Amino acid sequence: MKIVVLGAEGQVGRELMMLSPLLGVECVGYGRAAADITDSMALARLMKADKPNVVVNTAAYTAVDKAESERDAAFFVNATGARNVAMACMRAGAAMIQISTDYVFDGSSPVPYRETDPTNSQSVYGASKAAGEDEVRNMLPHHIIIRTSWVFGRYGHNFVKTVMRLAGGREQLRMIDDQRSCPTSARDLAEVILKIATRLDSGDAFGTYHFANAGPISWCEFARVIVDLAFDEADKRPEVMAITTNDYAQAAIRPRYSVLDCRRIGQQFSIVPPSWRPALAEVVEQVKSGEGL
Numbered sequence: 001m002k003i004v005v006l007g008a009e010g011q012v013g014r015e016l017m018m019l020s021p022l023l024g025v026e027c028v029g030y031g032r033a034a035a036d037i038t039d040s041m042a043l044a045r046l047m048k049a050d051k052p053n054v055v056v057n058t059a060a061y062t063a064v065d066k067a068e069s070e071r072d073a074a075f076f077v078n079a080t081g082a083r084n085v086a087m088a089c090m091r092a093g094a095a096m097i098q099i100s101t102d103y104v105f106d107g108s109s110p111v112p113y114r115e116t117d118p119t120n121s122q123s124v125y126g127a128s129k130a131a132g133e134d135e136v137r138n139m140l141p142h143h144i145i146i147r148t149s150w151v152f153g154r155y156g157h158n159f160v161k162t163v164m165r166l167a168g169g170r171e172q173l174r175m176i177d178d179q180r181s182c183p184t185s186a187r188d189l190a191e192v193i194l195k196i197a198t199r200l201d202s203g204d205a206f207g208t209y210h211f212a213n214a215g216p217i218s219w220c221e222f223a224r225v226i227v228d229l230a231f232d233e234a235d236k237r238p239e240v241m242a243i244t245t246n247d248y249a250q251a252a253i254r255p256r257y258s259v260l261d262c263r264r265i266g267q268q269f270s271i272v273p274p275s276w277r278p279a280l281a282e283v284v285e286q287v288k289s290g291e292g293l
Contacts, residue, residue: 003197004052004094005029006037006085007059011156012099015190016056025194028052032059037081040088047092054197056097057085060129064103065251067124074128082132086139095142095200097193102149102181102212104130107255114261115147115208122253133208144196145208146189149260150222153186154286155293159219163226164287170238173227177220177242181258182212185279192271205268210260213276218242225277229284 003020007013008029020027028050035046037059047055061067061077082098089096103126104119121127136143152160166173192211199205217225220242231237245256265271 001025001054001198002050002052003027003194004046004050004055006035006055006057007031010058010060011151011153011158011186012190012193013058014155015153015187016058016193019187019190019194023191023194025198037085038076040084043084043088044091047088047094051092052094054095054097054200055085055089056099056193056197057082058099060099062125064123064125064254067128068251071124071128074124075131078125078128079131079135083135083139086136086143089142090140095144095197095206096136096140097144097146097197098132098136099189099193100133100145100147101126101129102147102258102260103255104133104147105255105258107179107257109257112259112261113210115210115264122255125252126255142200142206144200144206146193146196146265147208147210147260148184148189149181149212149258150183151186151189152183152280152283154283154291155186158186159183159222160226160280160283161287163223164230164284167227167230167238172239172241173223174241174243174248175218175220175223176245176248177218178244179254179256179258180216180218181255182214182216182260182273183222183276183280184212185276185283188213188274188276188279192265195271196269199269209265209268210262211265211271212260212262212273213279214262214273215275215277216259225280226284229281230288
């Protein structure tokens, strides 16, 4: 089993590369400079040289608000790039795991979203990721699409690190309290990806799955937990103030509710999403000690 990881310098990609030797899996990782997914010829050469069994595409355009004014750039990476990876996998005889997002949904559901629910993104970012899903489905039968939500970890830019940075210099933090989903540990997601990648020996396993850590929460509630973990009892900590979506100017529309129903991944792969709380506590300590980059 040989796995190629595209986007190996991102949150999930770095965790994949760190976890793989611990799990006895051979992973070869490429960042954007070494393997740009918008360059179909470069991908073809890479596949020919590496001959992977599975390719994991974690590369993406993730600037949600910026995408509203850079629609072409977002679609070029998230849709055309996904198609390029799928085409390269098809030619190389490799399976593909594509990472997607809860932002493909509009947030109007009163219950957790299932894989079969229609997508209806309200943002360019979400629409570009939904288009990428379609490209993969249409190009490559042997694929896995994993939708996830609110990814955090010690690496890269994410909500946890932003809250910790802001909390160190402010008396008050204003956080949105009417958007709810499930935070997801980049490390937990990476472990799930590797578990699935090493079990793609059955045709009925291919398709779309949801994975997020357990425990729906709002951004405001999540920020309060982060602050509680980041500060000692005697420390002066900022007040985390609840605001609404309408109180905070954002270029992109986010889903108000995007909790993912993760039962299917449990039925197929015996994966039961753990709570995000233990992973968050570990990440906060890693960032405080300078391990996060």
